Amino acid sequence: xxxxxxxxxxxxxxxxxxxxLDISLEAGASSSxxxxxxxxxxxxxxxxxxxxxxxxxxxxxxxxxxxxxxKGHACLGFYAILNDLGFITNEELSLFEKNDSFLLGHPVLxxxxxxxxxxxxxxxxxxxxxxxxxxxxxxxxxxxxYVLIGDGECNEGSIWxxxxxxxxxxxxxxxxxxDNNNLQQTGSNNEIMSTKSLNLKWSxxxxxxxxxxxxxxxxxxxxxxxxxxxxxLILAKTIxxxxxxxxxxxxxxxxxxxxxxxxxxxxxEINDKR
Numbered sequence: 114x115x116x117x118x119x120x121x122x123x124x125x126x127x128x129x130x131x132x133x134l135d136i137s138l139e140a141g142a143s144s145s146x147x148x149x150x151x152x153x154x155x156x157x158x159x160x161x162x163x164x165x166x167x168x169x170x171x172x173x174x175x176x177x178x179x180x181x182x183x184k185g186h187a188c189l190g191f192y193a194i195l196n197d198l199g200f201i202t203n204e205e206l207s208l209f210e211k212n213d214s215f216l217l218g219h220p221v222l223x224x225x226x227x228x229x230x231x232x233x234x235x236x237x238x239x240x241x242x243x244x245x246x247x248x249x250x251x252x253x254x255x256x257x258x259y260v261l262i263g264d265g266e267c268n269e270g271s272i273w274x275x276x277x278x279x280x281x282x283x284x285x286x287x288x289x290x291x292d293n294n295n296l297q298q299t300g301s302n303n304e305i306m307s308t309k310s311l312n313l314k315w316s317x318x319x320x321x322x323x324x325x326x327x328x329x330x331x332x333x334x335x336x337x338x339x340x341x342x343x344x345x346l347i348l349a350k351t352i353x354x355x356x357x358x359x360x361x362x363x364x365x366x367x368x369x370x371x372x373x374x375x376x377x378x379x380x381x382e383i384n385d386k387r
Contacts, residue, residue, distance in 0.1 A: 114330075114331050114334050114335075119330055119331055122155075122158055122159060122162060122163070122330040122334075123330060125158050125162060125197075126154050126155050126158045126330070127356070127383050127386055128197070129154050129157075129158060129190055129193045129194055129197070130151060130154055130190075130355075130356045130357075130383055131380065131383050132193035132196065132197070132206075133147070133150055133151060133154070133189045133190060133193055134371070134376055134379050134380060134383070136189055136192065136193065136206065136207075136209050137189065137371040137376075138371050138373070138376045139207055139209065140209055140210050141370065145189055145209075145210070145218070145368070145371075146186040146187055146188070146189065146218070146367065146368050147189070147354065147360060147367075147368070147369060147371065148294075148296070148353040148354040148360055148363070148364070148367050149184065149186060149187040149263065149292070149294070149353060149367060150186075150187045150188065150189035150190045150191075151190070151353070151354050151355045151356050151357070151360065152187070152292055152294040152327070152351040152352060152353045152354070152355050153184070153187050153190050153191075153261060153292050153351070154190045154355065154356070155327060155328045155329075155330055155333060155351075155355075156261065156290050156292065156327055156333060156347075156349055156351075157190050157191060157194055157261070158194065158330070159330050159333040159334050159337065160180070160259060160290075160337065161194050161198065163334055163337070164178075164259075164334075164337045164338075165178045165180060165259065166178045166256070166257075167227070169198050169199040169200050169227065170199075172200070172224050172225050172226070172227060173224060173225075176254070176255070176256060177256060178256050178257045178258070178259065179229050179230075179242075179245055179249075179256065179257075179258045179259070180229060180258075180259045180260075180261075181229065181230050181232075181238045181239075181241055181242050181245075181258070181259070181260045181261070182220055182230075182232055182238065182261050183232065183235070183236070183237065183238020183239055183241075183242070183260050183261060183262045183263075183266065184235070184238075184261055184262055184263040184266055184292060185219035185220055185232030185233065185235070185238070186218060186219060186235075186368075187261075187263070187292070188216075188218065188219060188220050188232075189209075191220065192206060192209065192216055193206070195226065195227045195228070198227070200225075200226050200227035201216070201226055201227070205226075219231075219232045219233055220232045235263070235265070235266045235269060236266055236268075236269025236270075236271040236272050237271060238260050238261075238262060239260050239262055239271070239272055239275035239276070239279075239289060240271055240274065240275040240278075241260075242258050242259075242260035242275070242287055242289070243275045243278050243279050243282070243284065243287065245258050246258045246279070246282075246284040246286050246287040246344075247282055247284065249286060250282075250284065250286060254286075256286070257286045257287070257288065258284075258286060258287050258288070259288050259289075259290065260287070260288070260289045260290070261289075261290045261292060262289055262290070262291055262292070263291075263292050263294075263297075264291060264292065264293045264294065264295065264297075264308050264311070265296075265297035265305070265306075265308075267291070267308055267311065268297075268305070268306045273318070276289075276315065276318040276319075276320065276344075277318055277319075279319075279320070279344040280318055280319025280320060280343065280344060281319075283342070283343070283344075284344045285341060285342050285343060285344065285345075287344045287345070288337070288344070288345045288346075288347065289320075289344070289345070289346045289347070290346075290347045290349060291311065291315075291346060291347065291348050291349060292327065292349060292351050293308070293311065293327070293348060293349055293350050293351060294351040294352060294353040295308070295353075296353045296362070296364045296367070297367075301364075311348055312324060312348060315346045315348070319343060319344070320343055320344050320345065320346045321339070321341040321343040321344070321345045321346070322345075322346045322348055323336045323339055323345065323346070323347050323348065324348045324350070325347060325348070325349050325350070326349070326350055327349030327350055327351035328351060328352065328355060333347075333349070336349075353367075356379075356382070356383065357378075357379045357382055357383075358382065359375060359378070359379070360379075
């Protein structure tokens with residue numbers, strides 16, 4: 114990846130963060146999961162701009178790759194990217210969390226809009242990804258499955274059942290991306306449920322583990338491109354609330370209402386980076 118490509122991806126990520134600000138301000142009292150969405154932006158930006166095979170004009174294209182946002186509350190960046198790619202209109206995006214909108218606080222199945230799977234309770238997306246990967250493998254499809262999970266989500270036993278199954282069925286068409294920002298809804302991982310040695314845990318379950326800086330687009334791209342004969346886990350060290358000084362590593366922004374003043378300050382920060 115050359116310097117121009119890196120600059121282009123960083124520019125795109127900042128564009129998505131700016132859209133997240135717009136969505137959050139518009140949501141008002143409905144609020145949004147601001148911090149956890151921001152930590153995923155670079156991971157999703159590289160995935161959608163450089164890796165994932167899809168066609169926004171033909172959402173049901175048989176040869177498309179599948180993406181599952183298992184960390185469903187972090188949907189703001191996901192929706193913003195789908196908007197930029199033409200799946201979701203500006204008007205639809207502005208209706209996030211409004212009455213009769215299909216854009217809710219967790220994704221709801223709408224394949225025409227690029228939302229392949231519904232999400233609710235945390236910990237379920239990887240099991241779903243395993244099933245999809247098995248199905249594609251049986252069809253001799255070359256399509257791949259990507260699942261984004263959270264570190265707090267790894268508290269759930271269903272994650273580890275899926276991890277064990279993926280290895281057992283040799284799902285080399287499955288990649289899990291672990292957003293390791295070390296914060297959960299009510300505190301740090303160390304306070305709630307320690308996520309120490311995630312590298313060793315996933316390796317012991319038979320996965321190829323790649324450790325990266327989850328905000329370095331070059332490292333992210335190279336991790337996606339690694340070929341392996343095992344299911345692959347990209348263990349991405351990230352910062353909750355990444356991009357804005359008032360929200361970085363501040364767990365108050367797990368779910369909070371954005372004020373007009375904060376919006377304007379954040380817009381200035383993002384514009385200064387362009």
